[in-house]
Amino acid sequence: MTQLAKYVKEMRKQFGLTQVDLSQKSGVGLRFVRELEQGKTTLRLDKVNQVLAMFGAEMTPAKITEV
Amino acid sequence: MTQLAKYVKEMRKQFGLTQVDLSQKSGVGLRFVRELEQGKTTLRLDKVNQVLAMFGAEMTPAKITEV
DNA sequence: CATGAATATCCCCTAAAGGGTATAATCCAC
DNA sequence: GTGGATTATACCCTTTAGGGGATATTCATG
Secondary structure, X not given: OOHHHHHHHXXXXXXXXXXXXXXXXXXXXXXXXXXXXXXXXXXXXXXXXXXXXXXXXXXXXXXXXXX | OOHHHHHHHHHHHHOOOOHHHHHHXXXXXXXXXXXXXXXXXXXXXXXXXXXXHHHOEEEEEEEOOOX
């Protein structure tokens, strides 16, 4: 499970949304939300950010914080 | 110019690499490196991380830090 | 100025991302 | 247990990301 997947899953719960809610509000497909939460790595960056925007977040480059 | 684009450009300079060097060392295409440094937003996350790994970095979700 | 290196732009092609939808599997509360 | 909601898997289809390569263009440096 990737860090991103965990992040989205948790934030979604915190916001009290279902996957369907999130996909509709963010404007990405339901399938995308699922693949995102399941840790698919080949996702498109803009779509990921589109979802993260719902939580006031975004993807940013950062030094790898060890294990 | 996106934050990511700036980050890569700067790190690449710091490491004394050309775009060609970086593309070869990271294993992505030269065109990808260019689009990355030019702020294309529809890049694939795994490829971006593949490049960032050269600098010991990765993409992570984070609260949007204002303007 | 000339010359070469680095970067940018354009074309073609293939693999696959992402949307939709339908069906299964889980997870509740009752 | 049953029923409804939520999540997971699987399929088809269209669009496009990304690779390679060719051709500008820009930027150094002598």
